[in-house]
Amino acid sequence: MSLRFRAMLVLAALCALLLAVAVWLGGAAVDTIRRNDAAALAREHALFQRQKLLTLIERELALAQRFAQLQTTRAWLAAEADPVARTRFAAEAEGFRRAFADRAYFVAVDASGHYYFADDRTSAAQPRYTLSRGKRDDGWYYATLATVRDAALNVNRDATLGQTKVWFNVVVRDDAGRPLGLVGSGLDLTRFLNEFVAAGRVGVGNLIVDGRRAIQAHPDPKQIEYASFAKARSDKTLDRLLAEPAERAALAAAMARLKAGAPVATLPLTLSGAPREVGVAYLPSLDWYVLSAVDPVAARVLDEAFFGRLAMVGLAVLALFALAASFGLDRLVLRPLGRLSRSVEKMAAGDYQIELASARRDELGALTRAFAAMAAEVRRHTGALETRVAERTRELAETNARLAGAQRSIEESLRYAAMIQSAMLPTAPLAEAFGDAHYLMWLPRDTVGGDACLYRADETGRLIGLIDCAGHGVPGAFMTLVARAAFDLAVAELGLADPAALLARIDAILRAEFARAPSRLATSVDAAFCYLPADGSPMLFAGAHLSLFVAAGGRCVEYPGSPHGLAERRTDAHRNLAVELAPDAVCTLATDGFFDQAGGDKGFGFGRQRFIALLAELAPRPLAEQRAALLAALDAHRGDAPLRDDITVLGFRHALPPTH
Known part of the structure; x- marks a missing residue:
């Protein structure tokens, strides 16, 4: 909406307001004049009717x-x-x-x-x-x-x-x-009613009441109280035509003044619900009161044609004022502001070649000159700024090129590290040892991660396990290297047959390695190992903050490890659990990233109990289908949410290996 349109709208609103005020004041003035003229007419008419009544009655009475x-x-x-x-x-x-x-x-x-x-x-x-x-x-x-x-x-x-x-x-x-x-x-x-009560003028009516205000004459004969002086109480009185007690009191006071000698009284009354200006005169010889009621509108006490012409003249004057104000506002304010507005639009579009001049000595002239000086200053600063921006742009381009090269080097290094970490997974040994009776799900949150799968075998049996190191990405990947080295050292010293002893030895090695590390660094490692003896004896399980899940026959049992991870402040006494496995039992090791993954409508984690129920349901299926179903359930739960932690799940069915 343009300023000119708004200014015209404000001017029109102002004129409309002035017109409304003028109409209200004029209406109030006309109403006051009409009431005053009606009161004067009622007063004169009451005196005239009193004299007319006296002339008529005094002759007959004489x-x-x-x-x-x-x-x-x-x-x-x-x-x-x-x-x-x-x-x-x-x-x-x-x-x-x-x-x-x-x-x-x-x-x-x-x-x-x-x-x-x-x-x-x-x-x-x-x-x-x-x-x-x-x-x-x-x-x-x-x-x-x-x-x-x-x-x-x-x-x-x-x-x-x-x-x-x-x-x-x-x-x-x-x-x-x-x-x-x-x-x-x-x-x-x-x-009598025709000669006296009928006023002969539209909007004027007469009536007569006695001292008790019983109606003696009225345009409607049904309102007359016949033989009123013979009645102790009159029903057809003037008070019955007045709804307000205040009006009755005012009429009684006026009648008292007339009886005391006042020639005539006027007052506004509402007779039978209609507002009237009433003149009252007194006939002492009869104790009668003559009332002339004037309707200010119907009696046409004003020259309405004159007031109509006066209103038309007022409207014409207001229209001329509006036109003159509109022309003056446009010439003195809106046009100069329009030129300034167009100049601002040019500057906003990047055109600073603006020349403005004004000889006016008012505020708009000063504003125009100040804007011209500002435009010149902007041109000067713009030129200097463009030079500096070009220099900074070249510097940023060079810096970005260097950063892009470094980024490519980092990404290539990460991809190479991911390839190495993936190659370190015991994929081939697991496939050789278990065939289709196993699956491995390894999902690092970043390109590389802090989870790892471990497998060793000798003539006595097989050791399979998971480790979940503190941290993600590159720090977590380095932690897996340290944990793997500790695992290799512990196996070399202790062999495979005692998972609990391996956990204790790995914990001691890690504590020795990280003894000088700052306390604010997270160096804990969650681990779980399953030893599968070659002679068919029960499987041994030991875990540090990781559990073993065994699903068979429509049920899934959780075998929890010790409550704390390795290299934490508190040291747990690890122990081996001998687990008898049914022929169709499926053993599952999983890091807590699967349980903690956020998703769903409220962003809650997947949940351990939900994971256990899903394993029990999937147990009869082939291991490859179980992996696909777990992955589908995880994706459906998290939707578009990113991975919160590294996720590793290892599932297998235990069968005796062929004789070596």
Whole structure:
């Protein structure tokens, strides 16, 4: 990814971040302005609706109060059965009926409980029904007399008349203050809601509550608490529309301020789950509160087209800024850096003939001049270095040639030594003495090794054995020469018939030879000898840290030698073991390199017990097949792992030799 692309990407990300911040801030600002404008609209609308309601109600209430103060009204209520009083009342009441907004009036006589109602279709000649304290629907009448001194408004449905109205109830009293009944009029609730509650503007709604916050008017008539003052407890209250206790407390505090004389209050409320800015105004004469709820979004209190144009202008300014910043960044930074980058690539490719110049007085100019000076210095050092490298190359070539000659000499010497060591193995004598009844596996870890096979025979019998000297490679090979010389000397002195005595004599010779050797050098020798008497008596075995394995009849028995090797710090008393051999028995001598060879999934050694089990399994087979099977098992176990130690395995079946 180029620097120009990354710079443009960073610039684009910065512009996107600025745009996101601007959108967030703009959104927050627009939301704040919208809420403030909605609150102002709610405040003005609440005052307007309050005044509109006062104008509408005060006229009707004033007419109802004048209607109640008529002498004819009081006289008839006091003497309902007097026909003259009835006639005089009816004449004057008709004029008031036509003056009321709904062209209707009602009269409730306290003495008889008769309820009269007159409108354009019916007269008040006869009572429409009789009020009773036991009827729930008539509770409004008795509650009004009990709680109202002069007049009150009540939103109620008269089931008998089949009309739901905002009733203006005025108490008529005699000169002594005793109630004679109620008179008044009413406004059809549908008309009232259409004229007052319907705001006439999208996103604005009105409602009225009383001092207990019981709903008196609502766009949805189902939310109205009818005859609320006749009920000890109202269910349809404004509190039910508010979900949060904090909002209820805020509304109660606002209503208290209004009752104390504040003209209007505004506050945010969540009505029926919808956020609204609410203006509240108070009507002291009725103890009613007018609420105007404004939806800030639906009411369109902002000129959204203006803000849209403002946003487009902001985007255009941001785009121009991005273009200008991109052009300036490319001209002032990216192009000079591009020239420096191409120069660096040329130097990386080996072209140091670079000429750079800059008249700029800023950091990039200083960087360009410093790079040009560095390129010149690199050219000078490169020339000197190439000269020195050529000289060192010639010297290294000469040294390598000498080392290669020495390596060839060493390899030729090792191959010659390996040929000599291999020739020293008693291959021919073993073949002559045992024929197909033996095998020898000799696997040095390096070109030469520290293992050797020994064989001697005379008229009394045959001696066969293995030695495993400390060390590998050339040191191990030299150790075998020393051990072989000690073996020859011991045989010359003691003969073949006592393997244990031979081990003791070889141990003494080696200790004498290595008495002056540094203690840190390993000079131990593991050895094992088997003496096969010519007269057919049992085979004698003696070993120093090496064992004899005899396999026959599906079993393999290990005859261990003494625990320590020859020429070690501790000296063992070696002894001969007489071993009776079955006719089909296979005797095996092996150095510990076979057991210790690492391999398998976990890198463990081949193992002595596994070796013994394999010998028992292979015992019936011909000796050549046994050698091949052992070698295959070893290769399968070690896989690609190198040999850890020299490996020598000697196997044979004992048979009496021909008479010499």
